[in-house]
Every structure is written in structure tokens, then in C-alpha cells.
Amino acid sequence: MRAVVSSFLGLSLLCSSAWAVETVPAPAVAPAAQATTAIPPPQTLPANKPRILPETVSANPNALLAEDKTLTAEQLVKNKALQEAKVKALVKDQHSRLQQLEKANLDALAHNQELQLKNDSLGVQVQVLQSERSAQMFLYGAATIAVGVFMGFLIASYLYTKRRRQW
Known part of the structure; x- marks a missing residue:
């Protein structure tokens, strides 16, 4: 029993490691900077192919942080001004899009109201035509009954005169 349990656990560990897929983490970039800077998308690798890390990252994982610390005050100010300009451009773009959407919404509401008025008038016309038809x-029906009664009187009078002649 002990051998069966240990072989089952070993097999389950082997199977779970065979099905494991290494995922590529997404780069942490601000949305404003991501929209304007050209960063190539991460390449997805097949599940059975291992990833090879560049030597710079494996040798010194804090290399990127060291680069950020070596920036001068002028460069930091320029970067901050550039980011603020990008944010302002995005806000201005969003504002113009919002105005376009509001205008399109007002146009659609006016068109909707026109169509509702037209639908109401057509509904009234349908009711009038139905009442005229009824x-x-x-x-x-009244004319048919009148013709039927008239024909009945004619036939009855014809039969009455015919019987009278026989007497």
C-alpha cells in the first residue's frame, strides 16, 4: 500500500510539472506612457520551449533601478514635463471626443423624437382607416339586408298574386 501511495504522488507531481506553463509578466508601464511610447509587445513562447533571460537581467536585476537613479534633475524635470504634456493631450483628445459624442447623442435624440411623432401620426391614421373600414x-351589411328584404317582398308578392289567380 505504501508503494502505491508513493508512486501515485510521484506520478501526480510529474504530471503537474509537465502541464505547468510559464507566463510572461506584463511590463508595468503607466497608461499615458504606454499609449505614446513604442514598446514592442512581449513575445509569447510555446509551452514546451523554455525562456532564456538576457544576461543583464540575470546578472544584475537592479540594473533598471540603477539607471533611473542616475538621471539628473534636468532629465527628471523634462520627463515630468513630457508626461504632463502627454496627459494634457490625452485630456484634450478625450474632451473633443466627449463633445462629439454629446453632439451625436443630441442628434440621435432629435431623430428619435421625430420618428416617435411620425409613428404616433401613423398610428392615428391606422385607427382612422380601421374605423372607416368598419x-x-x-x-x-345594411345594404345587403335591405336588398334581401326587398327581394323577399318581391318573391312573396309574386307568389301571392299567382295563388290568387288560381282561385
Whole structure:
């Protein structure tokens, strides 16, 4: 029993490591900087192919942080001004898009109101036509009954005169 349990655990560990897939972490970049800077997207590798890390990252993982610390005050000010300009441009772009959407929304509301008025007037026309049609059918029915009664009187009078002659 002990051998079965240990072989089962060993097999499950082997299977779980065979199905493990290494994921590539997304770079942590601000949305404003990501939209304007040209950073190539991370390449996805097949599940069975191991990743090879560049030597600079494996040798010194804090290399990127060291670069940021070596920036001068002027460069930091320029970078901050550039980021602020990008943010202002994005805000201005969003504001113009918002105005376009508001204008399109107002146009659509006006068109919707026109269509609702037209729909209401067409509904009234349909009701009028239906009532006219029912009145016309009533008149046809009354005319049919009148013709039937008239024909009945004619046939009855013809039969009455014919019987009278026989006496």
C-alpha cells in the first residue's frame, strides 16, 4: 500500500510539472506612457520551449533601478514635463471626443423624437382607416339586408298574386 501511495504522488507531481506553463509578466508601464511610447509587445513562447533571460537581467536585476537613479534633475524635470504634456493631450483628445459624442447623442435624440411623432401620426391614421373600414362594412351589411328584404317582398308578392289567380 505504501508503494502505491508513493508512486501515485510521484506520478501526480510529474504530471503537474509537465502541464505547468510559464507566463510572461506584463511590463508595468503607466497608461499615458504606454499609449505614446513604442514598446514592442512581449513575445509569447510555446509551452514546451523554455525562456532564456538576457544576461543583464540575470546578472544584475537592479540594473533598471540603477539607471533611473542616475538621471539628473534636468532629465527628471523634462520627463515630468513630457508626461504632463502627454496627459494634457490625452485630456484634450478625450474632451473633443466627449463633445462629439454629446453632439451625436443630441442628434440621435432629435431623430428619435421625430420618428416617435411620425409613428404616433401613423398610428392615428391606422385607427382612422380601421374605423372607416368598419363603417364601410356596416353599410355593406345594411345594404345587403335591405336588398334581401326587398327581394323577399318581391318573391312573396309574386307568389301571392299567382295563388290568387288560381282561385
